[in-house]
Amino acid sequence: xxxxxxxxxxxxxxxxxxxxxxxxxxxxxxxxxxxxxxxxxxxxxxxxxxxxxxxxxxxxxxxxxxxxxxxxxxxxxxxxxxxxxxxxxxxxxxxxxxxxxxxxxxxxxxxxxxxxxxxxxxxxxxxxxxxxxxxxxxxxxxxxxxxxxxxxxxxxxxxxxxxxxxxxxxxxxxxxxxxxxxxxxxxxxxxxxxxxxxxxxxxxxxx
Numbered sequence: 001x002x003x004x005x006x007x008x009x010x011x012x013x014x015x016x017x018x019x020x021x022x023x024x025x026x027x028x029x030x031x032x033x034x035x036x037x038x039x040x041x042x043x044x045x046x047x048x049x050x051x052x053x054x055x056x057x058x059x060x061x062x063x064x065x066x067x068x069x070x071x072x073x074x075x076x077x078x079x080x081x082x083x084x085x086x087x088x089x090x091x092x093x094x095x096x097x098x099x100x101x102x103x104x105x106x107x108x109x110x111x112x113x114x115x116x117x118x119x120x121x122x123x124x125x126x127x128x129x130x131x132x133x134x135x136x137x138x139x140x141x142x143x144x145x146x147x148x149x150x151x152x153x154x155x156x157x158x159x160x161x162x163x164x165x166x167x168x169x170x171x172x173x174x175x176x177x178x179x180x181x182x183x184x185x186x187x188x189x190x191x192x193x194x195x196x197x198x199x200x201x202x203x204x205x206x207x
Contacts, residue, residue: 011205023068024063024064025039025064026039026040026042026043026064027039036064037067037068039064039066039089040067041060041090041092043060043064044090044091044092045095047093048087048096048099048100048145049099050096054083057083057086058078058086060062061074062074062078063077077089080127080150082150082151082154082155083096084096084097084154085150094153142201143196143199144193144196144197144199144203145162145196145199147199147203148160148199148202148203151203152177157177157178158177158178160175160176160177161175161176161177162174162176162198162199163195164191164194164195169189170187170188170189171188171189171190171191171193171194172184172185172186172188172194173188173194173195173196173197173198173199174198175195175198175199175202177202182198182201182202183198184197184198184201184202
């Protein structure tokens, strides 16, 4: 544009870089108008190709113009902790599967190979230090149980089940995934905390 040409003359610079503007519109350098959905698809495919870190992927998606009609719509996508669920929202799940297919053994294979400490009653004991700060996070919008459920479903496991056992007003959390049952013991005063604790301990142990 004439404004940019004027800046060249006044400042003597050799080039101009557009940074944040490209976050909002990846097609900003195109000479022709490109629909937001098309620009986003091209960008997301590059993210898949080069294994874009999840935090950068979420941040950039939140900045792209025209992808969401509301803030709630954006949050519904960026709340996911599995990249595949984000790409699936944009119709790129098959592309993601194809590209990532040869990047290592499947999650299920690694899960079956992992060594666990078995108890006599068939339960798998989980041990994880739970500080007051960690317990406080159990009250957040995206708590360990929700994160674990998303991860399991995204990677082909059956939906987990949770329950608690009370002894002298102290609750113990139980978690069943497929044929395995996990237990997390601690000084938990209510069912919700016990369930969040066993989900958190499982995540920390296996992932």
